[in-house]
Amino acid sequence: MADPTAPSLVVFAPSGVMLDRPAARRAVKHLRSLGFDAVLDADALARHQRFAGDDATRLAALHRVADAAPSVALALRGGYGLTRLLDHIDWRRIATSIERGTRWVGHSDFTALHLAAMAHGAVVAPPARHRRHEHAHGDCGGLWAGPLAHDDFSRTAEQGGIDDVTEGCFVEAMHGELEAVGFRTEAGFDGLEARGVLWGGNLTVLLALLGTPHFPQVKQGVLFLEDVNERTYRTERNLLQLHQCGVLDRQRAILLGAFSAVPPPTAMDRGYRLRGVIDHLRTLTKTPILTGLPFGHVPTKISLPVGRRVLVRVEGRNVLIGWAAA
Structure with a gap:
């Protein structure tokens, strides 16, 4: 029963x-x-x-x-x-x-x-x-x-x-008991605090909504992104489109999750990897980009409240995302 x-x-x-x-x-x-x-x-x-x-x-x-x-x-x-x-x-x-x-x-x-x-x-x-x-x-x-x-x-x-x-x-x-999640990121962001509406998800799906009535116009938000089965140059192209249309600069922070099942590099890539894509993106936008978010097409993933106002705080390499009950 x-x-x-x-x-x-x-x-x-x-x-x-x-x-x-x-x-x-x-x-x-x-x-x-x-x-x-x-x-x-x-x-x-x-x-x-x-x-x-x-x-x-x-x-x-x-x-x-x-x-x-x-x-x-x-x-x-x-x-x-x-x-x-x-x-x-x-x-x-x-x-x-x-x-x-x-x-x-x-x-x-x-x-x-x-x-x-x-x-x-x-x-x-x-x-x-x-x-x-x-x-x-x-x-x-x-x-x-x-x-x-x-x-x-x-x-x-x-x-x-x-x-x-x-x-x-x-x-x-x-059960309404989760009020914060944490993860480890790279060095260099100690002391960062960012407040805003949490939004995002799969990069390819998000980009497909750009320019439609179904794309939320979030300013001063916290954007999280992940993807799967995409070659590195396609991921960079998608991220650059978000940058070039102003989405990235309008955020308080960008959290990158897992970009998993990336097809093997080809002879054309010659050392071209996602690490370099992120480094390049950081030279283009003033918005801090944090890596290491445990989310995406991977076994270990946290649950994230989309549309909720959150506070992102970095202490050393430890990132805490917290939100208040509505």
């Missing part, structure tokens, strides 16, 4: 097709073991071309989850597909679910939903006294850059198991 006090959690699929159906069910089972009343959305395993169902099916699932307003709405996997839905999402329904306490969680392609929700004003729930409905768990709803159900909660012991940091950070965040 389900625990009536357990926070409700719906795993849904707004993006790419899920080919490994047993893994999806294994993820739900593990989430239940963590104390969530976890269920798989009825269309999470739908298939249409490379998508988890056609556009109408995935849009209906997104709205269905919003209307149900569970404590946690967790994306099954990334891939591609949310961009096709952005012009048709009822953002008022997303905002209402957040007001009722829903946390929308994911990364990768889910960056599109996070950033578009910010652009359309659906970000963080108002203080409790202004809400019509209270969840039994946590402080408020909102947008969380964090794990994906399949990528992070379905791995068997033979596949490396489930990362303790990722799991612990997610559980604390979903």
Whole structure:
């Protein structure tokens, strides 16, 4: 029998097709073991071309989850597909679910939903006294850059198991108990303090929204970025586009996560690496660029409150990102 006090959690699929159906069910089972009343959305395993169902099916699932307003709405996997839905999402329904306490969680392609929700004003729930409905768990709803159900909660012991940091950070965040995260960066930023709205996610997805109504206009913010499967020159080109259109200079700090699964360098690269890209970028923008954020397409990832005001403080090489409860 389900625990009536357990926070409700719906795993849904707004993006790419899920080919490994047993893994999806294994993820739900593990989430239940963590104390969530976890269920798989009825269309999470739908298939249409490379998508988890056609556009109408995935849009209906997104709205269905919003209307149900569970404590946690967790994306099954990334891939591609949310961009096709952005012009048709009822953002008022997303905002209402957040007001009722829903946390929308994911990364990768889910960056599109996070950033578009910010652009359309659906970000963080108002203080409790202004809400019509209270969840039994946590402080408020909102947008969380964090794990994906399949990528992070379905791995068997033979596949490396489930990362303790990722799991612990997610559980604390979903119960409203996480107020800060920390990591180690390079030397040279001791004493830095930066305050602003935290935003960002996957660099390629973020860049695809630039110039559209779904790109949030964040000034004096804290921008975090990650990417996967991109050659170094493509990453540099994307970062330079953000710089050349003024986005980087308008931020208080830039936090770089994992740029993983980079294809091997070619003979043309001749020592050209991401390290050099970052060094070059630092000569172009006045905004401090910190590396080492444990976030991205890697097993160990923290959970980050997108759209929340944060304070970034550096002591020596230790970085603390803190936020106040809404």
